[in-house]
Amino acid sequence: QQQVKQSPQSLIVQKGGIPIINCAYENTAFDYFPWYQQFPGKGPALLIAIRPDVSEKKEGRFTISFNKSAKQFSLHIMDSQPGDSATYFCAASRGGFQKLVFGTGTRLLVSP
Amino acid sequence: GAVVSQHPSWVICKSGTSVKIECRSLDFQATTMFWYRQFPKQSLMLMATSNEGSKATYEQGVEKDKFLINHASLTLSTLTVTSAHPEDSSFYICSAPRGHEQFFGPGTRLTVL
Numbered sequence: 001q002q003q004v005k006q007s008p009q010s011l012i013v014q015k016g017g018i019p020i021i022n023c024a025y026e027n028t029a030f031d032y033f034p035w036y037q038q039f040p041g042k043g044p045a046l047l048i049a050i051r052p053d054v055s056e057k058k059e060g061r062f063t064i065s066f067n068k069s070a071k072q073f074s075l076h077i078m079d080s081q082p083g084d085s086a087t088y089f090c091a092a093s094r095g096g097f098q099k100l101v102f103g104t105g106t107r108l109l110v111s112p
Numbered sequence: 113g114a115v116v117s118q119h120p121s122w123v124i125c126k127s128g129t130s131v132k133i134e135c136r137s138l139d140f141q142a143t144t145m146f147w148y149r150q151f152p153k154q155s156l157m158l159m160a161t162s163n164e165g166s167k168a169t170y171e172q173g174v175e176k177d178k179f180l181i182n183h184a185s186l187t188l189s190t191l192t193v194t195s196a197h198p199e200d201s202s203f204y205i206c207s208a209p210r211g212h213e214q215f216f217g218p219g220t221r222l223t224v225l
Binding site: 032034036041042043044045046049089095098099100101102103104105107 | 116118146153154155156157158161203205207209212213214215216217218219221
């Protein structure tokens with residue numbers, strides 16, 4: 001119930017493509033769903049987050065789609081760039097102040 | 113955004129020694145901080161929740177006597193790996209919540225020889 005399942009494990013897209021990363025959760029008590037970007041040897045950095053009262057949120061080139069009934073959410077990266085090559089983690093928690101449960105991560109490579 | 117720092121950024125120690133890692137919230141106060149461990153090419157695994165003024169809460173399977181946590185002030189939490197062994201080599205990351213967001217430190221790479 002505490003797990004967050006993330007797919008795919010790795011992803012390669014060409015520059016300008018739109019990679020999509022998917023996550024699914026079981027615990028309906030989760031009410032905060034952030035996405036983090038991590039570069040090698042660095043800590044995760046918050047990209048964008050959503051709460052279950054909205055179905056979509058956009059910030060710059062990043063969009064979260066949220067399907068409450070299916071207990072799924074996804075990250076779309078528009079006009080992807082080589083600098084977006086990193087590992088992306090979805091996460092979930094009961095409130096932003098609470099401990100996060102992380103997905104397994106997706107290694108994204110954007111080719112020039 | 114809010115800034116969380118960690119010190120040291122990397123440390124190498126001999127087996128059997130203890131290592132202390134500091135996590136500081138630089139521009140905000142944090143009554144709670146979280147400590148994670150990340151092995152190469154794996155996800156972050158929560159080790160414990162650090163609570164200012166009270167004992168830390170450890171996740172199942174994490175040895176509290178091995179990983180000592182002290183939340184000394186509203187801006188500082190420390191993780192001490194006692195009697196470190198090579199299997200403790202990992203990337204240790206702390207986070208602190210501010211508002212609805214959690215901000216992560218840059219991580220500490222621990223290598224135990």
